[in-house]
Amino acid sequence: MGTTAVILGGGYAGVMAANRLAGSGRPGLDVVLVTPEPRFVERIRLHEYTAGTCADATVDFDSILHPGVCRISGRAERILSGERTVHLTGGAEAGYDYLVYAVGSAAGTAPDGALRIEQLDGAAAARRELAALPAGARVAVVGGGLTAVETAAEAAGSYAHIRVSLHSAGPIVPRLGARTRRSVEKSLRRAGVEVHSGTPVRADEDMHASLGADVVLWCAGFGVPGLAAASGLPVDDDGRLRVDPGLRVRGQDRIYGAGDAAVIDEPLYDYLRMCCAAALPMGADAAGNILRALDGEAGVRHDSGFRGLCISLGRSDGAVQFLSADDSPTRFHLHGRTAAVQKEIICRMTLRWIRGEAKRSGAYTWPTGPQAGRATTAGPVPMTRS
Incomplete structure (x- = not known):
């Protein structure tokens, strides 16, 4: 059986x-x-798709799935x-x-009039809104995480005729080291993004009026x-x-x-x-x-851990924060075009890792985590069959 x-x-x-x-x-x-989903969504590219720098953030499931997998829509x-x-x-x-x-x-809740881009349908709606903006229009991106930072930078680089602002209740990308964060903020400002960190945005207000924006992209957390x-x-x-x-x-x-x-x-x-x-x-x-x-x-x-955090700041700029296994920042980081190339390599490798696993089970490996040394003491987790 x-x-x-x-x-x-x-x-x-x-x-x-x-x-x-x-x-x-x-x-x-x-x-x-x-x-x-009818196609696999590359969520790590949705900020590019939103800003129009990526034509399609999806790939055919048949191109990444093992042929023995039965897919039910x-x-x-x-x-x-x-x-x-x-x-x-x-x-x-x-x-x-x-x-x-x-x-x-899933995309979390957003105030009336604001758009979320963490899912393909929301990113597509935001893409249409941005593409239709006239010169001088303002776009406000709310949030301080990777999605918000990358979206703001990508939109500013793609649409030079609009004004983009980033609004974060706390420091942007909190897990970054202080030096890396300063370099990211410099890159954002150099790209034309107005950075407002430490400025909470109330979700119960009229977003467009309070932020002085024609389009509001709400990137404040997942659900x-x-x-x-x-x-x-x-x-x-x-x-x-x-x-x-x-x-x-x-x-x-x-x-x-x-x-x-x-x-x-x-x-x-x-x-x-x-x-x-x-x-x-x-x-x-x-x-x-x-x-x-x-x-x-x-x-x-x-047992898995981290080694680095790659941030896209447009097509030719980026940052790489090297991490300890527990996701804490080290003092090493890369910035500029080299970091942008590294980010693109990682994005491409993600699909290669998935496809490699389809060709040979067990092909994909990953960095160990901070708990690796305790695994023997803790012992394996017993599994039973019935």
Whole structure:
């Protein structure tokens, strides 16, 4: 009798998990990817797409998925863990033996009149708005994270006839070292971006009037789908699925979580943030532990870390902050055209890593995290079969 592994979500974590499972060549293992998106969205390029410097931020799923993966177009509405079934939109169902919850992050709420660009439809709407602006129009970008900074720089570089401002309640990209942050702020101003850090923007005000802007791009944080909570699975205060260090839901030996919509509920992993660099290793490890469970072996603790943070500041400028494994900044950084090239290399390599996993399961590797030395003491996470 065969085994079915269902992956919910066609983003970085979900596709990586699907490829690792399908590429393993395990006899009798069927891999099903459920996603509402018709094409894979390169979310790390949505700021480019918004500003019109990238013609298309999507690629065909067929170009990155292992041919053995069965893709279902749909959105999960409820997970019935007791029945090992997922209810999909339109009344369809998908039964599973193992499930990977990788539904990713969603655009958070935004004030009336403001646009969000964290999803493709929002980025497309913002792209149309920016392209239609007349000379002298003003664009306000709200937020201090990577999405906000990169969008502001990209828009200013792409549309020299408009005025772009960046509004952040605190320092921009807080995880940067002080020297790197100063260099990023200089680059933004050199690109024509008015930087207003330490200036909170009230969401209950008229955004256009209070910011003096014709277009407001709201880039202040992510949300996550409510699927896990609606399904009675354990979630944190932000609605992210709680998993153990083996990426398995406690008390659910058949459900694993990976990517932005999952959080490892152990303090040692507090350094992991919602990003592509964390999603890919989590997806690979979730799949790896399913394969170990199929072999009757114990799963392993997730172990991933950071090495650098690449920031795009337009087509010919950028910054690279070198990081310790726990995401804290070191004193080393790159700036300028060299950093911009490095950022582009990383973006291109992301698809290569995914495609490489489709060709050979286990091909993708990643940097270890700060908890690596404690893994032996903590011991592996036991997995059971039933």
